Amino acid sequence: MPLTKAESARLARRTGMAVEKFTWKNEQGILTLLNDDKTRACVFLLTDSSDTNAEGMCSVYDARPKGCKTYPYVLSKDDAAILDDGCPHKEQFPPPSDDDAATLLNLEERILRESQDD
Numbered sequence: 001m002p003l004t005k006a007e008s009a010r011l012a013r014r015t016g017m018a019v020e021k022f023t024w025k026n027e028q029g030i031l032t033l034l035n036d037d038k039t040r041a042c043v044f045l046l047t048d049s050s051d052t053n054a055e056g057m058c059s060v061y062d063a064r065p066k067g068c069k070t071y072p073y074v075l076s077k078d079d080a081a082i083l084d085d086g087c088p089h090k091e092q093f094p095p096p097s098d099d100d101a102a103t104l105l106n107l108e109e110r111i112l113r114e115s116q117d118d
């Protein structure tokens with residue numbers, strides 16, 4: 001999950017962890033939440049299983065990044081909001097709106113700008 005620097009700072013304050021302990025920079029230089037080696041899920045997901053359908057709880061729910069709040073809405077290649085195919089619960093969500101697309105585009109723009117500033 002990509003996140004902004006402000007979101008990573010908030011998570012660091014919330015958890016007491018150094019930002020480097022729960023993020024990495026992907027090939028495009030974008031700050032991204034790390035996955036746990038064992039569960040292959042986000043390091044903040046409380047689960048013992050690597051099964052994507054397994055139960056799990058976010059341990060930083062109140063401080064989770066905006067991308068987590070808007071998930072399973074994601075941007076398609078042509079910048080439309082779509083439901084992520086990888087989400088096992090996507091049928092439970094209504095179709096994304098134009099507002100969802102605008103929110104996701106604003107977030108993406110901010111994250112890309114930050115990655116270019118480094």
Ligand code: SF4
Pocket residue numbers: 001033042043044045046057058059060061064065068
């Ligand atoms: S909602 Fe929580 S557990 Fe899920 S990706 Fe976001 S921070 Fe990680």
